[in-house]
Amino acid sequence: MTSARSTRNGTPGEGVSRSASARAPERGIPEATIARLPVYLRALITLSERGIATCSSEELATAAGVNSAKLRKDLSYLGSYGTRGVGYDVEYLRYQIAREIGVTQDWPVVIVGIGNLGHALANYSGFSSRGFRIVALLDSDPARLGEKLGDMRIRGFDEIETLVEELDIAIGVIATPAVSAQDVCDRLVAAGVTSILNFAPTVLNVPAGVDVRKVDLSIELQILAYHEQRKALAFDGAVDIVEPPVDPRVVESA
Amino acid sequence: MTSARSTRNGTPGEGVSRSASARAPERGIPEATIARLPVYLRALITLSERGIATCSSEELATAAGVNSAKLRKDLSYLGSYGTRGVGYDVEYLRYQIAREIGVTQDWPVVIVGIGNLGHALANYSGFSSRGFRIVALLDSDPARLGEKLGDMRIRGFDEIETLVEELDIAIGVIATPAVSAQDVCDRLVAAGVTSILNFAPTVLNVPAGVDVRKVDLSIELQILAYHEQRKALAFDGAVDIVEPPVDPRVVESA
DNA sequence: AGGAGTTTGTGAACGTGAGAACAAACTGAG
DNA sequence: CTCAGTTTGTTCTCACGTTCACAAACTCCT
Ligand SMILES: NC(=O)c1ccc[n+]([C@@H]2O[C@H](COP(=O)([O-])OP(=O)(O)OC[C@H]3O[C@@H](n4cnc5c(N)ncnc54)[C@H](O)[C@@H]3O)[C@@H](O)[C@H]2O)c1
Ligand SMILES: NC(=O)c1ccc[n+]([C@@H]2O[C@H](COP(=O)([O-])OP(=O)(O)OC[C@H]3O[C@@H](n4cnc5c(N)ncnc54)[C@H](O)[C@@H]3O)[C@@H](O)[C@H]2O)c1
Numbered sequence: 001m002t003s004a005r006s007t008r009n010g011t012p013g014e015g016v017s018r019s020a021s022a023r024a025p026e027r028g029i030p031e032a033t034i035a036r037l038p039v040y041l042r043a044l045i046t047l048s049e050r051g052i053a054t055c056s057s058e059e060l061a062t063a064a065g066v067n068s069a070k071l072r073k074d075l076s077y078l079g080s081y082g083t084r085g086v087g088y089d090v091e092y093l094r095y096q097i098a099r100e101i102g103v104t105q106d107w108p109v110v111i112v113g114i115g116n117l118g119h120a121l122a123n124y125s126g127f128s129s130r131g132f133r134i135v136a137l138l139d140s141d142p143a144r145l146g147e148k149l150g151d152m153r154i155r156g157f158d159e160i161e162t163l164v165e166e167l168d169i170a171i172g173v174i175a176t177p178a179v180s181a182q183d184v185c186d187r188l189v190a191a192g193v194t195s196i197l198n199f200a201p202t203v204l205n206v207p208a209g210v211d212v213r214k215v216d217l218s219i220e221l222q223i224l225a226y227h228e229q230r231k232a233l234a235f236d237g238a239v240d241i242v243e244p245p246v247d248p249r250v251v252e253s254a
Numbered sequence: 255m256t257s258a259r260s261t262r263n264g265t266p267g268e269g270v271s272r273s274a275s276a277r278a279p280e281r282g283i284p285e286a287t288i289a290r291l292p293v294y295l296r297a298l299i300t301l302s303e304r305g306i307a308t309c310s311s312e313e314l315a316t317a318a319g320v321n322s323a324k325l326r327k328d329l330s331y332l333g334s335y336g337t338r339g340v341g342y343d344v345e346y347l348r349y350q351i352a353r354e355i356g357v358t359q360d361w362p363v364v365i366v367g368i369g370n371l372g373h374a375l376a377n378y379s380g381f382s383s384r385g386f387r388i389v390a391l392l393d394s395d396p397a398r399l400g401e402k403l404g405d406m407r408i409r410g411f412d413e414i415e416t417l418v419e420e421l422d423i424a425i426g427v428i429a430t431p432a433v434s435a436q437d438v439c440d441r442l443v444a445a446g447v448t449s450i451l452n453f454a455p456t457v458l459n460v461p462a463g464v465d466v467r468k469v470d471l472s473i474e475l476q477i478l479a480y481h482e483q484r485k486a487l488a489f490d491g492a493v494d495i496v497e498p499p500v501d502p503r504v505v506e507s508a
Numbered sequence: 509a510g511g512a513g514t515t516t517g518t519g520a521a522c523g524t525g526a527g528a529a530c531a532a533a534c535t536g537a538g
Numbered sequence: 539c540t541c542a543g544t545t546t547g548t549t550c551t552c553a554c555g556t557t558c559a560c561a562a563a564c565t566c567c568t
Contacts, residue, residue, distance in 0.1 A: 102483030
């Protein structure tokens with residue numbers, strides 16, 4: 001499983017090579033925080049594009065849609081990049097977050113399964129501006145091979161091993177039907193891919209050391225449906241279904 | 255804001271109309287549990303399709319990719335639908351979860367922004383089998399109007415108010431560019447939509463009572479990139495970057 | 509310089525979620 | 539009926555995440 005360890009694109013310089021000296025803020029950042037860093041990064045980019053050079057935690061928090069205390073605590077895990085009484089330098093903080101996430105350089109990405117969804121992803125320009133470069137489009141359907149999409153061509157899934165090695169690909173996107181997803185996943189992992197974004201509605205089994213994230217639209221809709229149903233019920237019949245049960249003391253007289 | 259309260263499709267009968275008597279298990283189900291119920295539902299459907307009539311919490315948990323204790327606790331919020339010493343009846347539990355989520359009937363859904371992504375969503379057959387029916391495709395680009403997609407036609411965004419009312423639509427999907435997303439959102443909410451699934455990379459502001467969930471692919475990739483970077487660093491330079499900081503006492507001699 | 513006004517970074521309180529562990533409830537065999 | 543074996547539902551504990559609240563650190567004005 002140690003095929004593609006190479007050097008990858010390790011963030012250069014910037015004091016990580018020390019073993020255990022000076023201040024070392026980058027110990028363990030909570031998952032919940034990591035999931036929000038990209039949101040902060042995006043908010044900072046927006047502010048930057050508007051020509052704003054400095055912002056307070058309050059402003060940034062509003063732009064990111066979170067509580068300002070949470071934002072400050074999140075940022076404090078990265079280090080102390082603000083100035084009390086002033087706020088944060090937008091460009092500086094933007095760079096620090098990008099560096100922490102690891103998107104100061106581009107990550108090469110392969111997409112497997114160029115059907116409905118795969119086409120949309122391949123045509124999407126938003127990835128390249130956010131630290132990713134789609135470098136390969138793979139499909140197993142012979143009818144699709146050779147089809148051009150932008151400046152790329154759909155290639156056979158069999159090329160996966162060669163491509164992963166040659167292009168040093170660490171991240172793969174699965175957009176095949178659910179039945180093929182586990183097979184594709186196994187093959188990706190065997191080829192050396194260690195991070196997978198899965199669009200197929202299946203649970204993927206992967207060995208330790210491989211990260212999987214899933215994007216499941218049906219689940220998102222079902223979560224919305226649950227809450228929607230509750231709202232409807234709150235109007236219709238039982239009123240006290242959302243609110244706390246209202247202390248009986250209040251109605252003692254009746 | 256109370257335009258579209260109507261009766262919606264409130265789950266019929268099934269003992270929810272009582273005010274406060276008997277056992278009332280459906281008080282407050284944790285968000286984390288709700289997010290997993292759709293996963294369990296999908297696992298049950300798979301088991302059902304394989305002709306399996308009964309399963310233990312252990313088997314279902316494996317199929318859903320979670321810990322069995324967590325699964326049992328999650329299910330216990332819905333009620334007591336298993337049999338000790340035996341397990342769960344697949345069909346029965348499947349129905350109970352579907353009912354709890356609110357997908358025993360179909361929810362009508364509108365998609366706004368029929369570009370790359372919108373086309374993929376509109377062509378996707380997986381929604382209809384999971385409790386949702388796409389009933390309208392809207393776009394503001396005159397060039398797209400009238401285009402046929404399956405058995406549906408793209409209509410102008412201006413029809414939103416009429417459609418929401420006539421078709422009793424509660425759930426909307428936003429697949430427009432980020433710049434338009436907030437406008438579209440405001441208009442959807444004003445028309446009576448109370449649940450929104452947002453694909454545009456923006457934070458949406460909505461009034462209380464409206465639920466928003468976002469699907470942000472760049473964020474997912476960036477989270478993967480973060481972990482990927484850590485893996486790479488663990489090989490390269492600092493080895494103890496993942497492990498706890500190793501007390502300085504150890505190196506006291508130097 | 510000093511003091512008023514801002515805003516960060518963080519300690520401490522609180523709430524939510526995960527997992528281990530076990531009693532209660534069932535089955536089936538003898 | 540009893541007993542061994544199985545599996546659920548629940549309790550308890552710990553870890554994680556959120557929010558409050560405030561001292562520390564800065565700016566700017568007088
Ligand atoms: N289209 C959507 O909007 C949407 C929404 C939610 C989920 N999904 C999920 O995303 C996945 C893709 O959806 P889609 O609509 O693009 O499906 P699709 O059928 O249009 O495309 C699937 C593609 O994968 C290819 N493929 C199949 N097996 C393969 C294999 N073993 N190796 C490589 N390629 C293989 C097929 O040739 C096809 O081109 C599905 O799992 C679907 O459930 C799609
Ligand atoms: N395509 C992808 O794979 C992908 C991936 C991640 C995120 N996204 C996001 O999803 C959204 C859609 O992406 P896309 O690639 O389909 O873009 P697109 O440009 O292909 O399509 C956008 C569509 O929205 C329509 N539109 C614009 N303004 C509108 C308005 N005010 N009302 C109604 N319709 C309007 C446009 O006419 C167009 O048809 C974007 O926000 C994008 O960032 C897309």
